[in-house]
Amino acid sequence: MHRLAAIILKEFNQIKRDKRTLLLLIFFPAFLLLIFGYAIDFDVKNVEIGVLDLDNSKESREFIEKFTLYDHFILKYHLNTFKEIDYYLDSGLATLCIVIPEDFSDELKQGDNVSIQIIIDGTNSNVGMTVLGNLRAYITDYSNNLSANALKKVGIHKEPVPVELIPRVWYNQELKSAKFLIPGLIGFIMMIVCVITTALSIVREKERFTIEQISVSPIRPHELIIGKTFPYMIISLITMILIIILGIILFDVTIKGNLIYLFVTSLVFIIGALGLGMMISAITDSQQVAFMVSIIVTMLPSIILSGFIFPLNSMPKIIQFISYIVPLRYYLVILRSIILKGSGLISFWDQLIYLTIFSSIMIIVSSIKLKKIL
Amino acid sequence: MNNDISIYVEGLTKRFGDFTAVRDVSFEVKKGEIFGFLGANGAGKSTTIRMLIGILEPTSGYAIVGGYNIIENVEMVKQSIGYMSQRFSLYEDLTAKENLNFYGGIYGLDEKELKNRVSWAVEAADLSDKEDVLAGELAGGWKQRLALSCALLHKPKIVFLDEPTSGVDPISRRNFWNLIQSITDEGVTVFVTTHYLEEAEYCNSLAFIHNGEIITKGTPSALKKNVIKRKVFEIESQEPDKLIDCFKAEEFVDDISILGLKVHIIPNREDINKDYISGFLKNKSLEFKKIDEIEPSLEDVFIELIKLKRENV
Ligand SMILES: Nc1ncnc2c1ncn2[C@@H]1O[C@H](COP(=O)(O)OP(=O)(O)OP(=O)(O)O)[C@@H](O)[C@H]1O
Ligand SMILES: [Mg+2]
Numbered sequence: 001m002h003r004l005a006a007i008i009l010k011e012f013n014q015i016k017r018d019k020r021t022l023l024l025l026i027f028f029p030a031f032l033l034l035i036f037g038y039a040i041d042f043d044v045k046n047v048e049i050g051v052l053d054l055d056n057s058k059e060s061r062e063f064i065e066k067f068t069l070y071d072h073f074i075l076k077y078h079l080n081t082f083k084e085i086d087y088y089l090d091s092g093l094a095t096l097c098i099v100i101p102e103d104f105s106d107e108l109k110q111g112d113n114v115s116i117q118i119i120i121d122g123t124n125s126n127v128g129m130t131v132l133g134n135l136r137a138y139i140t141d142y143s144n145n146l147s148a149n150a151l152k153k154v155g156i157h158k159e160p161v162p163v164e165l166i167p168r169v170w171y172n173q174e175l176k177s178a179k180f181l182i183p184g185l186i187g188f189i190m191m192i193v194c195v196i197t198t199a200l201s202i203v204r205e206k207e208r209f210t211i212e213q214i215s216v217s218p219i220r221p222h223e224l225i226i227g228k229t230f231p232y233m234i235i236s237l238i239t240m241i242l243i244i245i246l247g248i249i250l251f252d253v254t255i256k257g258n259l260i261y262l263f264v265t266s267l268v269f270i271i272g273a274l275g276l277g278m279m280i281s282a283i284t285d286s287q288q289v290a291f292m293v294s295i296i297v298t299m300l301p302s303i304i305l306s307g308f309i310f311p312l313n314s315m316p317k318i319i320q321f322i323s324y325i326v327p328l329r330y331y332l333v334i335l336r337s338i339i340l341k342g343s344g345l346i347s348f349w350d351q352l353i354y355l356t357i358f359s360s361i362m363i364i365v366s367s368i369k370l371k372k373i374l
Numbered sequence: 375m376n377n378d379i380s381i382y383v384e385g386l387t388k389r390f391g392d393f394t395a396v397r398d399v400s401f402e403v404k405k406g407e408i409f410g411f412l413g414a415n416g417a418g419k420s421t422t423i424r425m426l427i428g429i430l431e432p433t434s435g436y437a438i439v440g441g442y443n444i445i446e447n448v449e450m451v452k453q454s455i456g457y458m459s460q461r462f463s464l465y466e467d468l469t470a471k472e473n474l475n476f477y478g479g480i481y482g483l484d485e486k487e488l489k490n491r492v493s494w495a496v497e498a499a500d501l502s503d504k505e506d507v508l509a510g511e512l513a514g515g516w517k518q519r520l521a522l523s524c525a526l527l528h529k530p531k532i533v534f535l536d537e538p539t540s541g542v543d544p545i546s547r548r549n550f551w552n553l554i555q556s557i558t559d560e561g562v563t564v565f566v567t568t569h570y571l572e573e574a575e576y577c578n579s580l581a582f583i584h585n586g587e588i589i590t591k592g593t594p595s596a597l598k599k600n601v602i603k604r605k606v607f608e609i610e611s612q613e614p615d616k617l618i619d620c621f622k623a624e625e626f627v628d629d630i631s632i633l634g635l636k637v638h639i640i641p642n643r644e645d646i647n648k649d650y651i652s653g654f655l656k657n658k659s660l661e662f663k664k665i666d667e668i669e670p671s672l673e674d675v676f677i678e679l680i681k682l683k684r685e686n687v
Contacts, residue, residue, distance in 0.1 A: 002488075006479020010468065017467045017508075213463035213524075216427050217480040218452045 003219050007227025011201065015231060025197070025235060029189045029243050033250070036181050047131050050077035050094040052085060057105035064100070066142065073134075085119060096120050096131055182247040183335035184308035186240055187328045190266070191273050191302050194236045196294045198229055198277025202370070203290040206281075211374070221371040229274045236270045237263075256342025265338070265352060268359050269331040275362030276327075282369040301326045308332060330355040380405045380532055380563040381426065385435035388421050395421040397586040398435070403565060403579070406558055410577030411567040412676070418586040419567040420460060423534050426565070427457050440531050453481075456525035456533040460540070462517055466510025470501050470520050473509050474527065481528035488527075495523035498553060515546025519553060526557065533557070535566040539573060551576050571672040580672075582679060589679050594672060602640070602670040602678055604628070607651060609637045610663040620658055631677060638674060 015022065053060050064075065077088055079097070088094040099117035107114050120131060205211040214224065247253035255262065276297065284290040303309060305319065306328035312320055323329050330351040337348045345352075381403035388396040396418040403409040413419050424430035426437055428448040437444045440454040464473050474495055478488045496502055499519035504512060509520060518538060525533055535554075539547045551573065558564055566577070574580055574594060581591035590597060611617050614637050621627045621639055629640040639651075648665050655662050670678075 002482050002484060003480050006476050009479070010465070010472065010476040013472050014465065014467055208463070208466075209459060209461045210463045210465060212429065212459050213457070213477070214480060215429050216452055216455070216457045217477070218449055218482065219480045 003217075004223045004227050007219075007224060008230055011228060011231040014201075015235070021197070025193060025239060026242065029193070029239055030246055032189055033182075033185055033243060033246050036185055047095045047134075048074050048076040048093065050079050050085065050088045050097040051075060052079040052082065052097065052099045054102045055100050055104035059105040059108055060100045063104075063142065064098075066138075073138075089119060096135075181309075182243070182251060182253045183339045184306070184328075184332055185247075186243050187269070187306070187331045187335055188302050188308055189243060190236050190240055190270065191298045191328055192294075193239050194232060194270055194273035195277040195280065195298050196291060197232045197235065198274050199280040199284070199290045199294050200287050201228060201232065202278065202281035203284055203287050206373070207286055215374050221374050222367070224374060225278065225367055225370060229278065232274060232277075233267075233270055236273070237266070240266055253339065255339050257338035258344065261345065262335075262338050265331070265334045265348075265355070268352070268355050269327065272327050272355065272359030272362045275359060275364075275366045278366035278370055279362065282366060282373060302328045305329065306332055324354075325358075327355060327358045330358070378404050379438075380407075381409070381437065381439050381565065383426070383435070383437040386422065386425060386432050386437055387434045388418075388425060388430065389433045395586050396425070396583075399583070399586075399588050400435075401581050401588065401591055403563060405563055406561050407578040408554065408558055408564045408566060408576060410574045410580040411565065411583065412569065412571065412574055412580060412672075413567070413583035414569060417583045419583060420536055421586075422583070423457075423536050423565070423567065427455055427534055428452055453528075454531050456528070456530035458521050458525045458533070458535045458538055460536040462521040464509040464517060464521055464524070467508060469506045469508055470512065470516075471496070471505040473520060473524060477524040478527040483528060491527045491529075495520075495527060498526075498556075499523040500549075514542045515549065518542050518546065518550060522550070522553065526562075530562070532563040532565065535564065537567055537569070539568060539570060547573070571676055574672045582676060584680060584683060589683055597672070597675050598670050601675045604640050604642070604644075605646070606668050606670045606674060607639050607641070607648070608666050608668045609639070609651070609655075610635055610665075611637065611661055612663075613661055616660060617655075617662070620660060624654075629674075629678070629681075631674065633673075638668075638671075640674075 051064050053064065073096075077084075077094055079085060079088070082099075085097045085099070089097060097119045099119070101114075101116065104114060104116070118132075118135060202211075205214065244253070244255065277294065280290055280293050280297065284293055301323075305312075305323040305326045307323070308328065312323055312329070315323075333351045334348040334355070337343045341347070379402050381401075383402070384400045386396060386399045387394065399418075399422060411419055411422065421430065425432045426439055426444060428444055428451045432445070439451050442450040442454065444451050465476070468476065471492065474492045475488065478491055483491060496505060499516070499522065501516065501520060501523075504516060509517060512520065522533075522535070522538065525535075539550060542550070547570075554564055554566070555576070568574065577594065579591070579593055580597060582589050590601065592600065609617060612635065614632055614635055617637050618630055618632060621630050621637070626641050626643055626646060627639050628642040629638075631638045641651075648667060651665055652662075
């Protein structure tokens, strides 16, 4: 017990001295949060659109007018010819152009299907997808209202069934907003912080040969491993709390679910990440290499293969398969369930099992590897 | 096994791949003595120590350290020894006191004991006004004494010091050796490696290791007597280079070495004495201050040993 306490105390003393890393631990998450929260805003608003109204009827004007009720769109340009569409899109003045056909009002009156043409600047596919989604939502809304009105005229009073509408709106306002990114960001930042700090703290002992002095002492490997990782577990938890608080202040995040669930599942995730950090420290000999390996192993897979930013189900099968070894994948589902949906164990128990398996394997294998060098 | 023996080594060998770093090394160290393990860079000193303290497994052979077998009973070996590595493994970002607390702590000292031992160490290493200075900011001599006291906190019966004086100024080195002598007075056995041969004079017993093999062992005075059977003369001169050039051509000189303004020569005939050499130099009208017949230094012994070794091969 004295031995374990000695290591923990020493580790905290070193962390306390290392002002640079400490600042980094505080500012790095805040920085990432701001980047992802503001700069990469997936909620596309104020898209400037141009309209070519070939019909020019009361109905078509009404249709166009309703666009401005949504803050997604700003009706900026009224066009007269097809040529102009090319110009406005190419120059980037408009992101989107709508062409309303000549027979728009006639067909509408007859109750036929109406087609309108939409041309989108697809350079930024993310923006494009989002705009298209918003547009669909709007049009569904419009046509539902229209059919409800039609039914009213006939004398049957029935609320329009917004089945089609709801998932679209949900998709746009939740999936791609900063709020939705927060849980992913928590997992992403914790993964990086945990792995790097753990790996560096052990490799530093190798690099400065203090590890030799420790290994001649009667300390047991498990005491050393626990003593060296425990402080970083605490730091990771503090980091998490920090991000959540920032999320609450800056992005109106609310944690809908149970805090105990959040704490326990995060602990499981952190233990896995610590294990990964230990693994890296066992196979590298310098802080520089350990840092690089940590970045490669955490950053890229966590961004690309976890569902943090890009939805996994739209990826090739092989990539989806690889994503099963990325722990953030599981943790992300859990975090989103707890924070955004407020749902309980029932909705993420399977993910928790996978995560527990991952963490157990990680901690066992890395302990064995690390024991060899002690 | 004899009760007076603190370290017993038999046939210890370590191979790294094809390369044999330590070959069939055997020796004994008595309780309470200072045992000097001497050798040039890469001779195998650190490798031998690392096997004796239980962090490197020997390829073959074994050793008993403090009554415990280094292979079968590593944990007990670790508890009974102290070790100061070649690089003073201190935490430079911790204060002197934090270092002491940490190293005492990992040996399992309880709070009261730790406090006692830390204040002992602060006293012994002369650190009383530097307790709160970061170890990285301490000067070499203090760093070295701090590292030594870290290794002594748990009152080991044996301490292994791997080149403890490298990179430390001469005055600090003398203080350090005084500290070492004071701990042997308390019955602690000291195993020390060095390549400063003049420091070997502080040792009760010595072993020379060369290319992984022990080439000789014994007390410093016995080694001087046994290895160098001929006389050694020391000539002080303002122009040692000229003297050397001249001696090189002479058949009566067997060995020449130079130490600053002092030239050591070993003649190959018994009848040569001070008068003979002084007559010879005057004859050649070479300048010199004085000539003395001296006891050979350990440096002379080491050079002679390596020469003999080469001739045998
Ligand atoms: N882990 C290792 N793998 C391969 N070779 C090694 C290893 N450790 C030491 N050696 C080699 O063994 C030889 C003896 O090394 P050792 O460190 O014991 O020398 P030393 O006498 O302590 O020298 P120094 O005065 O430089 O400390 C050296 O040639 C060294 O390169
Ligand atoms: Mg060495």
